[in-house]
Amino acid sequence: MLKLYYSPGACALASHVALEEAGATYELHKIDLRQGQQKTPEYLAINPAGVTPALATDQGVITQNVAILTYVAQTHPQAGLVDFDDSFAFARMQAFNAWMASSLHPAIGKALFSRPPLEGAARDEAIEQALAKYDLAEQHLFVGPWALGENHSATDGYLIVFTRWARQAGLLDAGRFPRLNAHLDKVQARPAVARVLEVEGLTAV
């Protein structure tokens, strides 16, 4: 059976949402990042990179949300989480997901979760740089009403990781990011997402 290693509210939420939306049969294993469980020998044997998520499958472990989302979608085609039939749509999905992993996540992660925390001008600059990424999503990458257009996809559950963090930090201004705000509300209202939030001990933000 699939087993997802996750930390509540962290980026593994994207993979958790995909599994739930897919109707997959899976187990959860919580990794407490604050306690440093991601760096224990037991977890490093699963993911030597020492980060969550990791998805254990019968064939081995898959890391990286981008890969896990595609794997879950491909192994549960009835859920329609990724459009594998349209090469262009598939490439656009990969572009959006890869941008979140390589650009949006590091930028907002630096602003909010640096250890030690950023302060003063350094924090302001990091927030400004992160918000420029949200501007890009709001104005260019996000299609609407779902992230990739007319159809819900695995990208929606990934995007809300970062819009949740921004809203919790008071950074998802309704005037500056109307589409991202509406999208976050819409995705959090999905039954599968509500179940995931409850299981992770979270609430809609």
Ligand SMILES: N[C@@H](CCC(=O)N[C@@H](CS)C(=O)NCC(=O)O)C(=O)O
């Ligand atoms: N690009 C990776 C990022 C994984 C990642 O950085 N996960 C964070 C949580 S959002 C983590 O586990 N950090 C723990 C640490 O760096 O010690 C993915 O999307 O899977």
